[in-house]
Amino acid sequence: MTISIQIPTPLRGFTGDNGEVSVEGSTVGEALQGLIAKHSALAPHLYGDDGKLRSFVNVFLNDEDVRYMEKEDTPVKEGDSLSIIPSIAGGGGAR
Amino acid sequence: MSLRLSASDLAKIYEHGEASFPEECCGVMIGRSATQGAPATVEEILSAQNEREDENRHNRFLISPRALLDAQRAARDKGLEVLGYYHSHPDHPARPSDFDRDHAWPATSYLIVSIMSGRVADCRSWLLKSDRSAFDEESVEDLVGNRVAIESPVS
Numbered sequence: 241m242t243i244s245i246q247i248p249t250p251l252r253g254f255t256g257d258n259g260e261v262s263v264e265g266s267t268v269g270e271a272l273q274g275l276i277a278k279h280s281a282l283a284p285h286l287y288g289d290d291g292k293l294r295s296f297v298n299v300f301l302n303d304e305d306v307r308y309m310e311k312e313d314t315p316v317k318e319g320d321s322l323s324i325i326p327s328i329a330g331g332g333g334a335r
Numbered sequence: 336m337s338l339r340l341s342a343s344d345l346a347k348i349y350e351h352g353e354a355s356f357p358e359e360c361c362g363v364m365i366g367r368s369a370t371q372g373a374p375a376t377v378e379e380i381l382s383a384q385n386e387r388e389d390e391n392r393h394n395r396f397l398i399s400p401r402a403l404l405d406a407q408r409a410a411r412d413k414g415l416e417v418l419g420y421y422h423s424h425p426d427h428p429a430r431p432s433d434f435d436r437d438h439a440w441p442a443t444s445y446l447i448v449s450i451m452s453g454r455v456a457d458c459r460s461w462l463l464k465s466d467r468s469a470f471d472e473e474s475v476e477d478l479v480g481n482r483v484a485i486e487s488p489v490s
Contacts, residue, residue: 248417250441250443298403303404323407325400325404328403329397331387331422
C-alpha cells in the first residue's frame with residue numbers, strides 16, 4: 241500500500257528537495273526502508289551504525305509518535321502519512 | 336548568507352528571551368527559503384515551551400517533537416517552510432556552543448539571542464557546516480536588507 245512520508249527541511253537536500261515522498265510498505269519500518277531505497281543518502285541521518293533509528297529522529301504516524309505505538313513494527317494503511325521530525329535541542333555552554 | 340525577519344518578529348523573540356531569563360527560551364521560525372536573488376525570509380515566529388527539566392533550563396533547551404510536528408504542518412498549510420529555530424543564551428554570548436553543534440541539523444538557521452542580566456545584548460544566526468565541524472554565521476537583516484543592530488548592546 242502507498243503512504244506518504246513528510247520530509248523535514250533539513251533532510252530535503254537528500255530527497256531532491258522533495259518535501260513529500262510516496263513509498264510502499266505495510267509497516268513503519270518497511271515504509272522507511274522504501275524511503276532509503278529511493279534516497280540512500282538519507283540512511284546515515286535516520287539510522288545509526290547499529291541499524292536502529294537514531295534517538296534524535298522522531299517518526300509520527302498521522303498524529304501519533306510511533307515510539308508509543310509498535311515503533312517500526314507499527315502497521316500502516318493506505319493513505320497514512322508518516323512525518324519525520326528532527327529533535328531540536330541545544331543551549332549555551334557547559335555551565 | 337542572510338536571514339531576514341521583520342522588526343515585530345524580532346521583537347517577539349527578544350521579549351521571549353527576556354521574559355524567560357534566566358532560563359533559555361526557544362521557538363520555530365517559518366517562512367520562505369532562499370531562492371536565487373532572494374534571501375531566506377521569516378514570515379512567522381512560533382514560540383515553544385522549553386521542555387528541558389527545571390534544573391537545566393538555564394543552559395539547555397528542547398522543543399518537543401509534538402510542537403515541531405505542529406510547526407511543520409502550520410508551515411506546510413501556509414505554503415511556507417520551517418527555516419530554523421531560535422533560542423536564547425542567558426548570560427552567555429550569541430555564539431553556538433559545542434552542545435548546540437552536537438544537536439544541530441544542516442540547512443537550518445539557528446538564531447541565538449544573548450540575554451545579559453535580563454536584557455538583550457546580541458543576536459546572531461548560524462548555519463551548520465556540511466561536515467558538522469563548526470557553524471558559519473549568516474547576517475540577520477530586516478525586511479529591506481539592513482543588518483540588525485542591538486540598540487543598547489551590553490559590552
